Amino acid sequence: MSLKTLLLAAGIIAISISPYTGAQAAELPRTQLLNIAYGFLPARALHIVANLKIADLLKDSPKTADELASKLSVDAQVLNRVMAALVGLNVFTMDAENRFSLTPLSELLLSDEKNSLRAAIAKESDEKRWQATGHLEYALKTGESPFQDLFKMNFYAYLKTDPAANELFNEGMSNFSEIEHENIPSVFDFSKAATIIDIGGGRGELLEKILEKNPSINATLFELPDAIESVKKDNPTPKFSLKAGSFFVDIPLKADFIVLKRVLHNWNDEESIKILENCKNALNPDGKIIIIERLQQIGHHSLGNDLLMLAMGGSARSRTETEFHKLAKRIGMVVNKITVVPNTEMSIIELQL
Numbered sequence: 001m002s003l004k005t006l007l008l009a010a011g012i013i014a015i016s017i018s019p020y021t022g023a024q025a026a027e028l029p030r031t032q033l034l035n036i037a038y039g040f041l042p043a044r045a046l047h048i049v050a051n052l053k054i055a056d057l058l059k060d061s062p063k064t065a066d067e068l069a070s071k072l073s074v075d076a077q078v079l080n081r082v083m084a085a086l087v088g089l090n091v092f093t094m095d096a097e098n099r100f101s102l103t104p105l106s107e108l109l110l111s112d113e114k115n116s117l118r119a120a121i122a123k124e125s126d127e128k129r130w131q132a133t134g135h136l137e138y139a140l141k142t143g144e145s146p147f148q149d150l151f152k153m154n155f156y157a158y159l160k161t162d163p164a165a166n167e168l169f170n171e172g173m174s175n176f177s178e179i180e181h182e183n184i185p186s187v188f189d190f191s192k193a194a195t196i197i198d199i200g201g202g203r204g205e206l207l208e209k210i211l212e213k214n215p216s217i218n219a220t221l222f223e224l225p226d227a228i229e230s231v232k233k234d235n236p237t238p239k240f241s242l243k244a245g246s247f248f249v250d251i252p253l254k255a256d257f258i259v260l261k262r263v264l265h266n267w268n269d270e271e272s273i274k275i276l277e278n279c280k281n282a283l284n285p286d287g288k289i290i291i292i293e294r295l296q297q298i299g300h301h302s303l304g305n306d307l308l309m310l311a312m313g314g315s316a317r318s319r320t321e322t323e324f325h326k327l328a329k330r331i332g333m334v335v336n337k338i339t340v341v342p343n344t345e346m347s348i349i350e351l352q353l
Helices: 003-011 020-025 029-037 040-051 056-060 065-072 076-087 118-125 127-134 134-143 147-153 155-160 161-186 207-213 225-234 267-283 303-313 321-332
Strands: 092-094 097-101 194-200 217-224 243-246 255-261 284-294 334-340 346-352
Touching: 003 267, 003 346, 029 076, 029 255, 040 076, 040 118, 056 097, 118 321, 127 134, 127 147, 127 155, 127 255, 127 303, 134 147, 134 303, 147 155, 147 194, 147 303, 155 161, 161 207, 161 255, 161 346, 194 207, 217 225, 225 243, 255 267, 267 321, 321 334
Parallel strands: 194 217, 194 255, 217 243, 255 284
Antiparallel strands: 092 097, 284 346, 334 346
């Protein structure tokens, strides 16, 4: 699908989204329901403008759609429709001369904004992710992954085949991780541990932040062999040790704290139990498993994220507090404490014997 086709599709929202807002919408259930039904259109428009880095082009001065289009090599009329639709959602403003400007919402789309969400939103412009969400009914009928059914590979295998998609995804996830890594060591006391293992910790960014506050801790990054080799290449002298392996096979180390950040949501209950059992076996006496995940709350907007994981992975899922208690019980541990990480949607779930 071409960019112009996507822009045209997104432009439909200019006439599809109801003009009623606030108290008016509250009085009109029909309007509320239609807004939900067509909500995929403004979402897609937002993905597009984030991927095009339009906010960056508006940082210094307002611009018309013609001016923006000339810089981006896209259709000016269609871009105007997309931008006008987002004006209706307070993402941008438009003045009497049809020039678009930033709002507090679109300032979060600036690439150099400290708490930028540009890349996080832009990663959803990946057409394969978009197609998988449109195939969600397959999961309902089969319990299996829509992404796997469409493309005959899982999402992470796909990323290995497409460097551009992989870069887009990793950059997007870094938008979340940067603020999470800043805040996690501020609300959780890692100083009580002499040794820490970060399981599936990517490039070790969280360990680096933990060690900034607790330099005496003996920390180890446990990752798949390819990831470990990548860390060695980019960071020849890390402040932490490196260990290659699979959390499904064995964790041949011992630690006071074992950290699992954004890991368990990728796996079903039986797979998660296997991971947690291996972590438990690697704990020192009185040690803890530190799970860092988004807690699912019925009725909360984060349920949309759970549907996205369903589309991408089938068995991938967010869990409620009750479900974490059940996982802990199955491996002979208990949830000791749950701490919300400020300015994020993440919680720290402490498991102990």
